[in-house]
Amino acid sequence: MSNAVGPDPGAAAPSAATRRIDVEALARVEGEGALHVRIVGDTLEHVALRIYEPPRLFEGFLRGRHYTEPPDITARICGICPVAYQMSACHALEAACGVTVDGALRELRRLLYCGEWIESHALHVYMLHAPDFLGYPSGIHLAQDHRETVELGLRLKKVGNDVMVVLGGREIHPINVRLGGFYRLPRLSELRALREPLLRAREDALATVKWVAGFDFPDVEADRVFVSLSHPSEYPLNEGRLVSSRGLDVPVSAFEDHIREEHVAHSTALHATVDGEPYMVGPMARYALNFDKLSPLAQEAAREAGLGPVVRNPFQSIVVRAVETVYACDEALRILDAYEPPDHAFVEVPPRAGRGHACTEAPRGTLYHRYTINAAGMVLDARIVPPTAQSQAVIEEDVRDVVRGHLDVPTDQLQHLCEQAVRNHDPCISCATHFLKLEVERR
Amino acid sequence: MASQATTAPRAADPFVRAGPKPKLAVWKFASCDGCQLTLLDCEEELLAVTGQIDVAYFLEASSATVEGPYDVSLVEGSITTAHDVHRIREIRDQSGKLVVIGACATAGGIQALRNFAGPDGGPDVSAFANAVYAHPEFLEALPTSTPISEHVFVDFELRGCPIDKHQLLEVVSATLAGRKPQVPNYSVCLECKRRGAVCVMVAGGQACLGPATQAGCGALCPSFSRGCYGCFGPMEDPNMPALGERFAELGVDADGWLRALRTYNAYAGPFRKEAASVERRRS
Numbered sequence: 001m002s003n004a005v006g007p008d009p010g011a012a013a014p015s016a017a018t019r020r021i022d023v024e025a026l027a028r029v030e031g032e033g034a035l036h037v038r039i040v041g042d043t044l045e046h047v048a049l050r051i052y053e054p055p056r057l058f059e060g061f062l063r064g065r066h067y068t069e070p071p072d073i074t075a076r077i078c079g080i081c082p083v084a085y086q087m088s089a090c091h092a093l094e095a096a097c098g099v100t101v102d103g104a105l106r107e108l109r110r111l112l113y114c115g116e117w118i119e120s121h122a123l124h125v126y127m128l129h130a131p132d133f134l135g136y137p138s139g140i141h142l143a144q145d146h147r148e149t150v151e152l153g154l155r156l157k158k159v160g161n162d163v164m165v166v167l168g169g170r171e172i173h174p175i176n177v178r179l180g181g182f183y184r185l186p187r188l189s190e191l192r193a194l195r196e197p198l199l200r201a202r203e204d205a206l207a208t209v210k211w212v213a214g215f216d217f218p219d220v221e222a223d224r225v226f227v228s229l230s231h232p233s234e235y236p237l238n239e240g241r242l243v244s245s246r247g248l249d250v251p252v253s254a255f256e257d258h259i260r261e262e263h264v265a266h267s268t269a270l271h272a273t274v275d276g277e278p279y280m281v282g283p284m285a286r287y288a289l290n291f292d293k294l295s296p297l298a299q300e301a302a303r304e305a306g307l308g309p310v311v312r313n314p315f316q317s318i319v320v321r322a323v324e325t326v327y328a329c330d331e332a333l334r335i336l337d338a339y340e341p342p343d344h345a346f347v348e349v350p351p352r353a354g355r356g357h358a359c360t361e362a363p364r365g366t367l368y369h370r371y372t373i374n375a376a377g378m379v380l381d382a383r384i385v386p387p388t389a390q391s392q393a394v395i396e397e398d399v400r401d402v403v404r405g406h407l408d409v410p411t412d413q414l415q416h417l418c419e420q421a422v423r424n425h426d427p428c429i430s431c432a433t434h435f436l437k438l439e440v441e442r443r
Numbered sequence: 444m445a446s447q448a449t450t451a452p453r454a455a456d457p458f459v460r461a462g463p464k465p466k467l468a469v470w471k472f473a474s475c476d477g478c479q480l481t482l483l484d485c486e487e488e489l490l491a492v493t494g495q496i497d498v499a500y501f502l503e504a505s506s507a508t509v510e511g512p513y514d515v516s517l518v519e520g521s522i523t524t525a526h527d528v529h530r531i532r533e534i535r536d537q538s539g540k541l542v543v544i545g546a547c548a549t550a551g552g553i554q555a556l557r558n559f560a561g562p563d564g565g566p567d568v569s570a571f572a573n574a575v576y577a578h579p580e581f582l583e584a585l586p587t588s589t590p591i592s593e594h595v596f597v598d599f600e601l602r603g604c605p606i607d608k609h610q611l612l613e614v615v616s617a618t619l620a621g622r623k624p625q626v627p628n629y630s631v632c633l634e635c636k637r638r639g640a641v642c643v644m645v646a647g648g649q650a651c652l653g654p655a656t657q658a659g660c661g662a663l664c665p666s667f668s669r670g671c672y673g674c675f676g677p678m679e680d681p682n683m684p685a686l687g688e689r690f691a692e693l694g695v696d697a698d699g700w701l702r703a704l705r706t707y708n709a710y711a712g713p714f715r716k717e718a719a720s721v722e723r724r725r726s
Contacts (some may be wrong), residue, residue, distance in 0.1 A: 027506035030476050054473045054523045054584055056554040060571025066702060072672065076553050076707065079477020079605060127483060127504060138505030140493045147490065158486040169663050171484055172477040172605040173674070176667045183669040345668075419506070 017041040021415045026422060028128040028138070030080050031429025037403060037418055044403045047396050049422065062382040067093050067351055067373045068179055074369070074384065075173045078428055080123070083116040083164065084362030086177040087238055088369040088384075093179055095253075096356025096373050099349045104342040105181040106238070108167060111335045112174070113237045113360070115163025117328040118201065119171065120363035121283075121321045122160060124426045125208060126153030129318050132420045133215040149211065152204050156325070159194075159201035163332060166190045181346030188341070195336055202329035206301055209322040213305035217315045218417070222401060224312070224394055225277050226285035227259075229361055235293040235327055236286060236361050243289055244274055252359040255368050259385065271393040272385070278393035281365025282425060283320040284311055295334075298327035314398050314424040321426070351377030362387050364426050388427045395425050465514035465619050468500035470534055472520025472527050473554055473588060477605040478545035479503050479519050485608050492612070496619070511537030515618050521547040521554060521588045528585075528594060535595040540618050543591045544611065546604035546707040550676055553604075555588040555710035564722055590710065599624060604674040604707040607659050627658045630678045631671050634662040643670050650695050652703060655681035655713065676708035683717035697721055 021037040038046040058077055062070060070089040075082035087109060094101060101109070126149075127139035136142040143150035161171040166186050168174025176183050227248070229240030243249045248258060261272050271278065279285075291299070291309040302323045311320055353375040359368050365387030372381040398421045406414055469479050483489065483504060499509035516538035522528055535541055546552050561567030566586040591597055601614050601624075610626055617624040627633075631653035635642065643665045644651040651670030653662070657678040664671045677683075690700050704718040 025502055027502045027508075028504065030503065032471065054527070055572075056473055056523075056552075056588075057557065057568070057571035058553075060573075061553070061556040061560070066699070069702070073553065073706070076475050076477075076604065079475040079480045082475075082477070123480075123483060131506075137507030138498075138501075140489075140498055140505060141507065143490050143493070151490065154486040154489060161484060161486070169667050170605075170660075172480060175664050175669065175672075178669075183664075184667045 019411050021411060021418060023415065023419055026419060026429075028131070028423055029427050029429060030078070031427075033422075033427065033429045035399065035418060035422060037399065037415075039403065039407065042407055044400060044407075047399045047403065049392060049396050049399070049427075059382045059384060062371075062379050065379050067096075067371070067377040067379055070369075070371065070379065070382065071177050071179065072173070072175075077384070077386070079172050080120055080428060081116060081362045081364065081367075082173045083113055083168065083177075084360060084367050085369075086174065087113060087360045088358050088362075088367045089371075090177065090179055091238065091358030091360060092356040092369040092371050093373070094349055094356065095358055096354045096371055097179075097349050097352055098354070099180065099347060101181055101347055104340055105345075105347070107335050107339065108182065108186070109177075110237050111332055112164060112167040112177070114328040114332040114335070115160045115167065117237075117363050118160025118205075118325055118332075119157050119164065120160070120426075121325045121328070122153055122157035122208075124363075125212060125318055125321055125325070126150060126157070129321075129423055129426070130212065130215075132416075132423060133212075133217075133318070152207065156201050156204040156208065159197045160328075162197060163194060166194060178346055179349040181342075181344075183345060185341060185345045191336055191339060195333070198329055198333050198336070202297075202326060202333065205322065205325040205329050206297075209301045209305050209319065209326060212318045212322050213307075215318070217313055218402070218405075219313075220315060220398075220401060220405065221312050222314055222398060224284075224397075225274060225279035226288045227274055227279045227281050227390070228286040228289050228366055229359055230289055231293070233293070235290050235295075235331070238360050240359075242359060242366070244279065245285075245288060246275070246277070248274060252368070253357040255357060255359060255385070256370070256383075259368075259390070261385075261389070272390040273393070278397065280391045280394040280425070281387045282317070282391060283324050283363075283365075284314065284317050285365065286361060287311060287320045287323065294323070294327050295330040297330050298323050301326050314421065317424045317426075351375065362428075364388060364428050365391060386428065388425070388429060391425050391427070395422055395427065398422075398424065464495060464497040466497045466499040466509065466512075467615070468511070468513040468516045468534075468538070469498075469503070470500070470516060470518045470520075471503070472518065472531070472547070472591075473523040474520030474545065474547040474552065476503060476519070478548075478603075479517070481544075481606050481608045481611055482517075485612060488612060492615075496615075512539065513537055514539045515615065516541050517615075518543045518548050518591055519545055521551045521590060522594055523554060523584055523588045525583070525585065531591060531594050540598045541591075541595065542599045542601060542614055542618055543597050544601045544603075544606050546602065546674065546676060547588075548591050549600040549602055549711070550708040551588040551590050551710040553707050553709070556705060558587050558589075558710055559705065559718070564719070588710070601626065602657055602675045603659055607661075610659055628679050629658050630654055630681070631656045631658050631660070631662050631665070631675070634658045634660070635665050638662050638666060640665045643668065644689070644693070648693060650690050650693050650699075650703065652686070654689075655683060655686050672703070672706060673714070674707050676711045677713035681713050683713055684720075687717065687721070697725060 023035040074085040226245040229236035230243040231240035368385040652673035653671035
């Protein structure tokens, strides 16, 4: 796989003023994507984030499955955020059946989700994103010069995985999640054993905020529409209304009334809009729309890092991700300390004919599931809208801004900045692919 | 480029070798990324491993790539496009040893459900594509999702959806040392007994694929009061009809048995054959 840089060899009369950046295989992102940029003279002509990962057609084969199966099946869409899929699937199917899971079981689900946030955010900050700011091709290379720092990051990541192992049985595709709750409750001794590592993880997360806040950030300010869940008393994970920075405030069942996916002529994939405008989901959106719901410690860490209640520089998403990691550790400790075991590991969720919707907050942003089932509990129809697909138009906008602001920069440096602009969003292309309309660009 | 590990390597360290560091490459086909993530989930071992191995191509983790040939290639994912067929041959040509990891690479994964989606029970991608895409004609997908071994010679298949990280470390170190990986091929039942877990099927009356499923997970589901759902695929030569009868006695109807066989390892021989025989009996 070659990453071509330089004059466009396909142009009929290659002009020295035409520059093309083709990153045929983006590194340090989850899944397979490519980036195409064409600059003619001082004009940016074309930017496209191309998703070429082959689709796996989950919505197709979910039809005819039993309503108890989507939590395990949809987890297989993404190995990095399987809990997000399990949670959105459970909530949507429980909504279809008219069941609400609350109390200690709801808290345990939130604890499991905190584990995934810690694991996924630490992976992105240390292994995928920080190397961009420090001039290394990978976290492994970074470790050769900064071993203690990377060890701290891996230690932090491991605590997230440990939470997932206690609650879910394993880190990737947990086996203990079911409709109505869990197959088995975690043992009190196992929960108690998480406390010390989480206390240290919280300190490590605070150190992470300080570390990444000191990076050199390109001076970029982008006015984007933010979308996330919002809950009256919690930083959003499993539940909330769908809100935007333009004043949208609706129940998640109205998701498809406001979010549309359209085929934009220049693009090779569908672009999502909220009430007609491109938008982004993920840490920066959640943070801007829910800053006051962060724990006092996480708010303080953000202030000390120099962040206001809204962050508009996409390169600083790494700091926001670190602040959310502090929150996830803090929240996990709160849940552990207040935990009273419920009487049963799950509540019954008997099937009934109906339709259910849910959004939960994956590490990368809002993940929507909708299912229609019949009275026998067979899935008639499924729809899944993953976070990366929603942010794709804004990711391309960010690349355009970076190119326009750096037209005088040599092409190889510009390519690096463009790739970084994509990685700022922690895109998850395996997730996005399964539903995106695929159109292969032929030259 | 790479400096030596800062700590003196232990003599017993399986990753320590004389001479230049062996080159490892990690490749992805249709998959969820979870099996290659397993490598990054070896938090405590990762830096020790990468100190002794040159991670020459691992796009999920690094933008630095080194040209082949590679001593060992790990391949995740299944073959679902014409381009994949071409690419896996190129990878095979560049790889000393080719180790495939996870249910997608060893059995086609859950996306292999398309292999049975046609009206005659044969391959059909359009039935699923029509449900997902407004314009399925844009789709460049093969009608099947197939394991890597249907296309090129494979040196070792590591099972699991996802794979187990301890098994992954064993397979990588054994492959580099030129010995046979110690990966058991008996059933989950043996792991359950060894663990001292109460049988969820005999004592709990729950349907469990454990008697037919290859070990490797440590009997995870039974230890969480749940029947095994077969994510490590069929063990060598399982007695599928007998297990089907047991499922029926426990109240699982033919549709339920078929669904149990058709998940993450649906295209693996014994599960595929049993499902086909269930469908034949019904028609």
